[in-house]
Amino acid sequence: MWRSLPRRAATASPTRGRAGTATTGRTAAGDAGPRPPREPPPRRSGDARRDVGRPGDYPRTVTSDPTPLALPTTDWEAWLGSRCDDQLERARGLVAELRTGGRDSAATLAMWNDVGLALANAFSVAELIANVHPDEAVRSRAERAEQDAHRLKTEIGLDRALFEALAAIDPEPLDDDARRVLSLSLRDFRRAGVDQDDDVRARIRELSQRQTEVAQQFSKNIRDDVRTVHLEPARLAGLPEDFLAGHQPGEDGLVAITTEYPDYVPFMTFGEDRAARAELLQQFRNRAWPANDALLTELLELRREQATLLGYDGWPSYDAEVKMIGKGSAIPEFIDKISEAAQEPARRDMAVLLERVRQDHPEVEVADSTDGTFYSEVLRRENFDVDAQQVRTYFDFAKVRRGLLEVTGRLFGVEYVEVDEPAWHEDVTTYDVVVAGTGERLGRIHLDLHPRAGKYGHAACFDLVPGIAGRQLPEGTLVCNFSRSLMEHDHVVTLFHEFGHLVHLVLAGRHSWARFSGIATEWDFVEAPSQMLEEWAWDADVLQTFATDAAGTPIPRELVERMRAADEFGKGVHVRTQMFYAALSYWFHQLVPDDLTATLRELQERYDLYGYVPGTHFHTSFGHLEGYGSGYYTYMWSLVIAKDMFSAFDPDDLFDAEVAQRYRHRVLGAGGSKDAADLVADFLGRPYGFDAFQAWLNRS
Missing domain, CATH: 3.40.390.10 (Collagenase (Catalytic Domain))
Incomplete structure (x- = not known):
């Protein structure tokens, strides 16, 4: 799953980390027809070896038009159990066959591919249904299925006989795609701890299972903790008419405003009552407090122990090894580089915002998050003649x-x-x-x-x-x-x-190859x-x-x-806030502090120009800490690349067919078949750079 925060305010195979978004909140979840056109790897004329090792070499049913998954009309709990249990059982059976050896390279890799596919099928359904089904019993069953999938994934990653069966494959007869699958698979086995002694592998099993349980509860607490403030109708001044129509006073004469986004975002954007905004913000930033404070501490400790058992100096080093950034120590360097680049535009815009806040509230010395969204909207309306309430009338x-x-x-x-x-x-x-x-x-x-x-x-x-x-x-x-x-x-x-x-x-x-499919x-x-x-x-x-x-x-x-x-206006401030999130993500995992709120406050004062809101515990509802772990920097890292990729499009013709199709096939359609840096270079005709991002950031 791939998840995103508001813009301003399990594995797809046993060889690939969970994909989501997450998505976000966290971002992670497991990830037909003919392959889309894309430029294949170079081939040597007459080299028959390049045709060996494709998944099609292993017997299976193939059709030109696979049918979509049939979802149930009733008894979701039974269907979910059957879907996930059957796929996990298939994965176990294939693993048992693979451990016996005796197959050629192509057949071995094809069976390994099917293990990954079965795991992906179980993970994908389980995580989705755990987050969307209206019946709590079904959601709970999905969470158990996800735990089962994680247990099996851990067992597979620690299975020495299976590892040896794959390690025995001769890469020479394989084509480029198969070699990539094999290389990445062997790397991930070693990262899972397959070469550790029995005691270490047993402890890794325990750590993995407990991480799954803690992470699920952490996310569940955020999902379930919807808080409410009750306000006199007069305190809703400034809210749009359609919002007011949907928020009538209750029997007590008060209007209920929740911390869910359809309430929270409009209220923080348009609500004129500063004290009411502060009250709602306090509740929003204290979701899942205090329960998630202890859970997050445990999750950080579990991750640190796993990383150190495997020979890394902490979770960020372990996690970054398989990302574009390459090493954990590069994360704070990147954070500080972006923070420095954003410092001047951020301070410039912050001074304008504070001056406007003081027109209404002369006593305010420092603008905080209570003011940010509301007064940014005021300035857009007054300085740029952009009224969000007028704008929204165009977006039914x-x-x-x-x-x-x-x-x-x-x-x-x-x-x-x-x-x-x-x-x-x-x-x-x-x-x-x-x-x-x-x-x-x-x-x-x-x-x-x-x-x-x-x-x-x-x-x-x-x-x-x-x-x-x-x-x-x-x-x-x-x-x-x-x-x-x-x-x-x-x-x-x-x-x-x-x-x-x-x-x-x-x-x-x-x-x-399941390894390359989807957001891989x-x-x-x-x-x-x-x-x-x-x-x-x-x-x-x-x-x-x-x-x-x-x-x-x-x-x-x-x-x-x-x-x-x-x-x-405000993009520098936004970037600095994002760097606060990234710093929180990194340093929580690197330091594993005893007092999370104290470290939160220290980092927020350093990076976020709005600063810390007293009495709040933002980290307990920052779901990305569960899914992205130490890697929240990835949002800004990706934005640097996104700005550069967009420079290939003609701003006067965003639908230019040649550019759009080149992007579709060389970047999107390619999935995980190449390293991301190579995908971007294939599209741009050169390595990606920082210039487009810097130009965007400096533009006023």
Whole structure:
């Protein structure tokens, strides 16, 4: 799963870390038809060895049009258990066969590929359903299935006989893809601890199981802890009419405002009552407190012990080894580099914001998070003539959803055909993704976009089925919490961002190797395609195709230009806040401090220009600490690459077919078949650089 925070405010194979978003919150979850066109690795003429080792060499059923996964209409608990248990049992059976040896290289790797696919199938369904099903009993069953999958994954990673069977493969007869799968698999076995002594491997099993349990509870506490403030109606001054209409006073005469995004974001953006904003902020930043403080401490300690047992100086070094950044010590260097680059624009914008706060509140010496969103909106309205309440009248949810599908369909050469199939909730809409003009089915997507009790509370892309050429259609789910009526433009941008993960998952779901399927690149690259797709939500020509008011009038071009100018304000502050999140993610894992709140405060004072809000415990609801671990820096690392990739597009023609198709096939469709740096170089014709990001940051 790939997860994202608001913009400003288990494994897919036994050889690959969990993919999500997460998504986000955390980002992680396990990740048909013919492979999309892409330039193959160089081949030597007449070298028959290059054709050896493809998964097709192992007997299996292959079809030109695999069917989507059939979801149940009733008894989800039984279906979920059967789906996950069957896939895990298949993985166990294949492992038992592999341990006996006696097969050629191609057959051994093909069976190993099927182990990864079975694990991915179990992980994907379990994590999605644990986060979206309305029935708590079903969610609990999904959590148990995910624990079972993690246990099996750990056992596989520590299985010496299995490792020896793969290590015995001669790489010489293999083609380039098979060699890559083999190399990465052997690396991951060693990182799992397969070569450690019996006592260490036993302890790693215990650590892995407990990490899964703690992480699940950490996320569950965030998901379930929805807090409420009760306010007199007069304290809702400034809120939009449609918001007020949906928030009528109760029997006690008070209006309930929750910490869920459809309440929290509009209130912090438009609510004129500073004390009411502070009250809501206090509740928002104390979600899952105090329970998650102890859980997070335990999770950090478990990760540190695992890393040190395997010979690393801490979790960041262990985790960064398989990312683009390469080593843990490079993370704080990157954080400080970005922080320094953002310092001048951040301080400049912060001075403007504080001056405006003091016009209303002369007693304020330092603006804090109570003021940030609200007064940024005030300044956009006063200095840039951008009124978010006016802007949102152009973004009716139904029109935005339709526009998103039209824009991405045109960009990537696909169409979305709505299908009437069962799902876990009536809010879910399902579409087949087909090739424009031919109708060839590429995959299936599910859009679950509105809040409800027990549902994952942020925005994320979850796998449902990992795509394998000729065997399984890729299926993914967008899980968000948007208004059913009018949307803030910021939420429109978030929707485009998350949909970027979804199309990545589908377009990369046509590989034969499970290792390469879907969002299978290094974690510090996965946000780049989604961050780049945000640009289409800022283009006037694009927006005018679907952003219309109640009378059908498209959003004025001049308004979009002012919105873009207004969005430039505060980006330095935003970047510094992101670096606070990244520093928190890194230093919590590197130091494992006794007092998490004290370290939170110290880091926030150093990096975040808004500073610490007394009495709050942000870390207990910062779900990315569970999924991204020490790697939250990846959002900004990806943004550096996203800005550079976007420079290849003509700003006057964002739908240029040659560039769009080159990007689709060389970056998205390639999945994990190459290192991310090579994918970007294939697309740009050169290595990625820092210049485009620096130019964006310095632009005023």
